[in-house]
Amino acid sequence: MPAFRIKRQEGDDGVALQLIESEGDLPPWGPNEALSVVGHPYPRLEGREKVSGRAIYASDIRLPGQLYGKVLRSPYPRARITRLDVSRAEAAPGVHAVLSMLNAPPIGWYQEGQLFESTVRLVGDEVAAVAAESEEQAEDALRLIEVAYEPLPFVTTIAAALAPDAPKVHESGNIAGEPVIYERGDPEAGLRQADVVIDERYETPCALHNALEAHGGTAFWDGDQLTLWDSTQAVFVVREEVARAVGLPEHRVRVIKHHMGGGFGAKQIAWKVDVIASLLSKLAGRPVQLILDREAENLVSGNRNPTRQRVRLGARRDGTLTAIVAEIAQAAGAYRTGGEASDVSGTYQSLYRCPNVRTEQTAVYINAGPAVAFRAPGFVEGAAALEQAMDELARALEIDPVELRRRNYSEVDQPSGKPYTLPEGLRLSYDRVTEAFGWQDRPRPSSSGTKRRGTGFAAHDWVGGGGHDPGYAWIEMNADGTVEVITGTQDIGTGTRTGLAQIAAEELGLPLEQITLRLGDTGVGPYSPVSSGSATQATIGPAVRAAAVDLKRQVLDVAAALLEVSAVRLSIEDGKVLVDGDPERAVALSEVTEKIAPHMLQARGCRAPNPEDKAVRTFGAQCVEVEVDTETGTIDILRLATSHDCGRIVNPTMVDSQVIGGITQGIGFALMEERVVDDRLGIVLNANLEDYYVPTVADAPPIAHAPVDVPDLAANSTGAKGIGEPPLIPTAPAIANAVYDAIGIRIREYPLSRQRVLAALAAAGQGEARS
Amino acid sequence: MRAFAYASPRSLDEAIALLDGAGDGHAGGTRLLAGGTDLLTLMQADLIAPERLVDIKRLAELDDRIEDGAEGLTIGALATLAELEEDPFVQSRYPILAEAAGLAATPQLRNMATLGGNLLQRPRCWYFRDSRVHCWLKGGDLCYARGGENQHHALFDVSPCVAVHPSDPAVALLALDARVRLRGPSGEREISLGSFFAPPEDGRRKETTQADNEVIVAVRIPPRHADARGVYLKAMERKAWAFALVSVAAVLRLEAGRIAEVSVALGGVAPAPWHARDAEQVLVGAESSADLFARAADAALTGAGALAKNGYKLPLAKALLRRALADLTGQPVD
Amino acid sequence: MAANGFQPVTLTVNGSDYPIMVEPRRTLVDALRHDLALTGTKKVCAMGDCGACTVIVDGRAMYSCLLLAVDCAGRAITTIEGLAHGNNLSPLQEAFVASDGFQCGFCTSGQIMSLHALLQAHPHPSDEEIARAVTGNICRCGAYANIVKAGREAAEAMARQQEA
Incomplete structure (x- = not known):
């Protein structure tokens, strides 16, 4: 059973208690420990369900009497609703409930708004919702809702929002919160001391998550019990936020997520759609399924904030960085959501050793969809600029770009001053990726012809991957010796089920087939945090291991009584209890558990805090070779090598899949993904999968993954860290650097679309002059 | 819906x-x-x-047959793009058409989409496709793309609308001098593809001259010299499954080193597939050379003026055309 | 047939006939998912832009979001639910599991149906043909390399079954 101590602190806001739990002082699995399940490839436990079409997602729920919800959305980027009449919709065939500001309870939403308001601030803002017997009837009913809008002036770009006399998105103005300023040393002096200064501006686009499964779910408000089958990365977060919004106690709200069709960060909070579905169900007295259509998904349910970044780097002739200064503006959209912050500044402060650093990050409101975490939020945008700037610096200094980074290596998390748990993680990434790619002997760019090849490099760090407390797992052992691991975490498609089962199997000495995971249900498992920040394996893995250690102790106590030997002489291997020095006496685990049935052995594990004196981070680096066609602007990625420190690799198959998947999204971010808004109309022109291009199979290049695979023994008892987000971070700048290498032109605005490449070539006089 | x-x-x-x-x-x-x-x-x-x-x-009167005869190749209006792509005769005699069909959309869409429907498809212009925008093509007063996000739009300003025609096969068929057989209440008529398509204008806000009560029955490619070769090149924003930013279809026949016959069509540059007659005039009768192709490419874009965001299409179209011609004549690309 | 009203249609799905009443505007994907409760086929974009709803109609992969249910009478429809034999997954399904040809799994039914159609028509495809067969299926998790691998391994497994 978990032990804890309590830290009490009295502050201005009253008393704060911090519960510090213990995993039971487990020594981590050693670097050379022979592990039989962990570290080995296994197919996903839910594979069979997913390939047979039987995996149940939120939109697959079918309940008796189920209704279908649809939402009426604002066609204007900013307007006042002067009249709203839902009476015809209420009377329409099949309609059971209509929800709007006329009858919805006052529920605060986002940091600035309400569930329904008389002011709309983006195209897609919720105006009313309908539940009807079919989707078609719900859609018909929406057309019967009469709304009169008084359109108001609006802004859709950072520049427009910051202009004097700009229309205000909110009455408080267009600056969202206070600018976040970080400074160490004397950055201006550092720039003065520099032999070389790079001073450039970069822009990253608004990228749309486009998880194939849209936000939404199926809600059933039955009496005083609400059950919500939701597409979410965080069943407990959704429970808390929905319960608070609709005024139910937490034990009356159950949130279930069996399987999820992708989240990529956008599903780590509750969204309006969850509350609207719940309230429609309450009104109708029937289950309501409300899934966003693709357009709404792309308008209102989050995006990667567009940024404009001015970066100044100062360095001595030998490459030593003397200053890093970044001024960052990011568009928050019309509202600020919760969840992981988009910390664009973070990587500037930590990736390279530098005594003088200043970052200033300002979030700006615009009349467009709210930004939310998107796979390594902030770091992707920051790296896109910083890692091009480092390449520019390397060129200016005539130092190999990898060598420049090695010369500015930090083994310490500089903002906190704490050493990294695996200080060599980034260095090992450099070593392995350059070797796998053949960086030293890389082909030199050709300077003639229309097909130019070039190579590029980029590194990254990431604040996530280390996991954190709290998080819980229980294990029950059945009478036949099989095991159920129960936890309130969720598998969002990353392989969590499989990875956690491997931890349990390893510790218990059981084959993987004897483990079942029960997760994704607040009604079943104990609290676990949101699956974000590449945290899940590193957060819940140690909790599972702690529970397994406890359970094993109990089983061995029982076995000791059965076998009449001391428990210290017993171990479990491949489902058998072995007696040290007496192989003849081995018994199947089931023989032990059957002796005590129907008594059940059970254990609880928790996740203790990360080490106080060290910083847990993840690192990686990528090399890429491209070919650029100087006449057509085509960029072909010929090959890409990548290396990542994610601590111990629990399942190489899952890690490889995360790596190639993240890089594929990175290629999209680098080359094609960009929300396009008409600034005169305030309309998103490509809120779909036709004009918002995401990579197809034809866009995915060969990827060589050279893992670091060194257990991070100081991080947690499994030595494993997360890999979900990191692979995406360095991809775009690595590609941009390779494009520069190929054609000698810097493109500092992402994505590097054909339009931008050809325009840059024309401006440089390399392509045909623009007429 | x-x-x-x-x-x-x-x-x-x-x-x-x-x-x-x-x-x-x-x-x-x-x-x-x-x-x-x-x-x-x-x-x-x-x-x-x-x-x-x-x-x-x-319907018995409509079919998906692809038949070669004295009048050339007749393709039933219901032939799918997949059937065009996979038909062995089309592949061997009209590879340009099989290529254009095969570069369109995706396997699933090619299995569903008919040639008749492909010719009649409406533009992909994102203003046109947004029900909130009452643009000129939908009966409004203004083409919003002109002063807006026009990176995918037309180079040739020949209509109040600057959307581009989205079809790949239509560009290849235009280069093949194809004709369209239409049936209406008073019987059938056959017109050239060049007169079937027409930039939208006041009083006819659509991309074809087909009457509202006419149906495409078939497309016919007139017989041509056995030595003629064709090629279709398409530039997209990603490697597959996108509408053409620019595409080029060229059909050409060499005779004793000179270009005896040539036909050039461009996609992605105008509200209708674009017949590049000026380029043909430069090419016909001339000896093939990189310089000739460059001049032909310039001629093909005569009169093309860029909108604010689609200037990149000019060099792109010229490059694709130069490459198509080089490919057809066996010239080195550079 | 009443204008705008429901009308009968019999869908032939995975070898069984399903007589249902639908509005003409009901798409095949909605009929499968709602009227037949065959939820393995996923609806993502409803505009033919993603491939998640891919089913096989008369031997060819198609987007069920751009087909009307009433338009599918008499056509042989195969969905993801029709591939396994009882409790035995098809070789292609097995290969997807073994090759880790998915992560979240939401595009997987569509990917598998596209490749199933390919393998039925061309049992010995090249990697290029396999990739081409799924160009119309977006995988946002980016499992493409493993999807192609699954197609290759399924083709090999099916060839071995043929020999055996």
């Missing part, structure tokens, strides 16, 4: 009779349903709301 009625007439004449008086506006009227890949997206986006759909896939 709004409600509609679904009818399965017994004959093509019956289907055409249902089209009589059909409006072309947003609401009401009758539409023909074949592959449905464009029609249903227009309806899903609430750009049109017909009262009735008429299924023409099972």
Whole structure:
């Protein structure tokens, strides 16, 4: 059973208690420990369900009497609703409930708004919702809702929002919160001391998550019990936020997520759609399924904030960085959501050793969809600029770009001053990726012809991957010796089920087939945090291991009584209890558990805090070779090598899949993904999968993954860290650097679309002059 | 999608009779349903709301046959893009058409989309496709793309609308001098593809000259010299599954080192597939050379003026055309 | 047939006939998912832009979001639910599991149906043909390399079954 101590602190806001739990002082699995399940490839436990079409997602729920919800959305980027009449919709065939500001309870939403308001601030803002017997009837009913809008002036770009006399998105103005300023040393002096200064501006686009499964779910408000089958990365977060919004106690709200069709960060909070579905169900007295259509998904349910970044780097002739200064503006959209912050500044402060650093990050409101975490939020945008700037610096200094980074290596998390748990993680990434790619002997760019090849490099760090407390797992052992691991975490498609089962199997000495995971249900498992920040394996893995250690102790106590030997002489291997020095006496685990049935052995594990004196981070680096066609602007990625420190690799198959998947999204971010808004109309022109291009199979290049695979023994008892987000971070700048290498032109605005490449070539006089 | 009625007439004449008086506006009227890949997206986006759909896939008078004869190659209007792509005769004699069909859309869409529907598909312009925007093409006053996000739009300013025609096969067919057989209430007529397509204008806010009560029955490619070769090149924003930013179809025959016959069409540059006659004039009778192709490419874009965001299409179109010509004549690319 | 009303249609799905009443505007994907409760086929974009709803109609992969249910009478429809034999997954399904040809799994039914159609028509495809067969299926998790691998391994497994 978990032990804890309590830290009490009295502050201005009253008393704060911090519960510090213990995993039971487990020594981590050693670097050379022979592990039989962990570290080995296994197919996903839910594979069979997913390939047979039987995996149940939120939109697959079918309940008796189920209704279908649809939402009426604002066609204007900013307007006042002067009249709203839902009476015809209420009377329409099949309609059971209509929800709007006329009858919805006052529920605060986002940091600035309400569930329904008389002011709309983006195209897609919720105006009313309908539940009807079919989707078609719900859609018909929406057309019967009469709304009169008084359109108001609006802004859709950072520049427009910051202009004097700009229309205000909110009455408080267009600056969202206070600018976040970080400074160490004397950055201006550092720039003065520099032999070389790079001073450039970069822009990253608004990228749309486009998880194939849209936000939404199926809600059933039955009496005083609400059950919500939701597409979410965080069943407990959704429970808390929905319960608070609709005024139910937490034990009356159950949130279930069996399987999820992708989240990529956008599903780590509750969204309006969850509350609207719940309230429609309450009104109708029937289950309501409300899934966003693709357009709404792309308008209102989050995006990667567009940024404009001015970066100044100062360095001595030998490459030593003397200053890093970044001024960052990011568009928050019309509202600020919760969840992981988009910390664009973070990587500037930590990736390279530098005594003088200043970052200033300002979030700006615009009349467009709210930004939310998107796979390594902030770091992707920051790296896109910083890692091009480092390449520019390397060129200016005539130092190999990898060598420049090695010369500015930090083994310490500089903002906190704490050493990294695996200080060599980034260095090992450099070593392995350059070797796998053949960086030293890389082909030199050709300077003639229309097909130019070039190579590029980029590194990254990431604040996530280390996991954190709290998080819980229980294990029950059945009478036949099989095991159920129960936890309130969720598998969002990353392989969590499989990875956690491997931890349990390893510790218990059981084959993987004897483990079942029960997760994704607040009604079943104990609290676990949101699956974000590449945290899940590193957060819940140690909790599972702690529970397994406890359970094993109990089983061995029982076995000791059965076998009449001391428990210290017993171990479990491949489902058998072995007696040290007496192989003849081995018994199947089931023989032990059957002796005590129907008594059940059970254990609880928790996740203790990360080490106080060290910083847990993840690192990686990528090399890429491209070919650029100087006449057509085509960029072909010929090959890409990548290396990542994610601590111990629990399942190489899952890690490889995360790596190639993240890089594929990175290629999209680098080359094609960009929300396009008409600034005169305030309309998103490509809120779909036709004009918002995401990579197809034809866009995915060969990827060589050279893992670091060194257990991070100081991080947690499994030595494993997360890999979900990191692979995406360095991809775009690595590609941009390779494009520069190929054609000698810097493109500092992402994505590097054909339009931008050809325009840059024309401006440089390399392509045909623009007429 | 709004409600509609679904009818399965017994004959093509019956289907055409249902089209009589059909409006072309947003609401009401009758539409023909074949592959449905464009029609249903227009309806899903609430750009049109017909009262009735008429299924023409099972009519005896319409077919998907691809037949070679004395009059050339006749392709039934119901032939799918996949059938064009996979047909062995098309592959061997008209590879340009098989390539264009195969570069269009995706396997699934090619399995569904008919050639007739492909010629009739509406533009992908994102203003046109947004029901909130009442643009000129939909009966409004203004083409919003002109002063807006026009990176995918036309180089040739030949209509109040600057959308581009989205079809790949149409560009190849234009270069093959294809003709379209139409059937209306008073019988059949055959017109050149060049006169079937026409930039939208006041009084005809659509991309074709087909009457509202006419149906495409077949497309015919007239016989041509056995030595003629063709190629279709397409530039997209990603490696597959995107509409052409620019495409080029060229058909050419060499005779004793000189270009005896040539036909050039461009896609992605105008509201209708673009016949580059100026380029043909430069090329015909001339000896092939990189310099000639460069001049032809310049000629092909004569009169093309860039909008604010589509200037990149000019060098792109020229490059694709130079490469197409080089490929057809065996010249080095550079 | 009443205008705008429901009308009968019999869908033939995975070898069984399903007589249902639908509005003409009901798409095949909605009929499968709602009227037949065959939820393995996923609806993502409803505009033919993603491939998640891919089913096989008369031997060819198609987007069920751009087909009307009433338009599918008499056509042989195969969905993801029709591939396994009882409790035995098809070789292609097995290969997807073994090759980790998915992560979240939401595009997987569509990917598998596209490749199933390919393998039925061309049992010995090249990697290029396999990739081409799924160009119309977006995988946002980016499992493409493993999807192609699954197609290759399924083709090999099916060839071995043929020999055996």
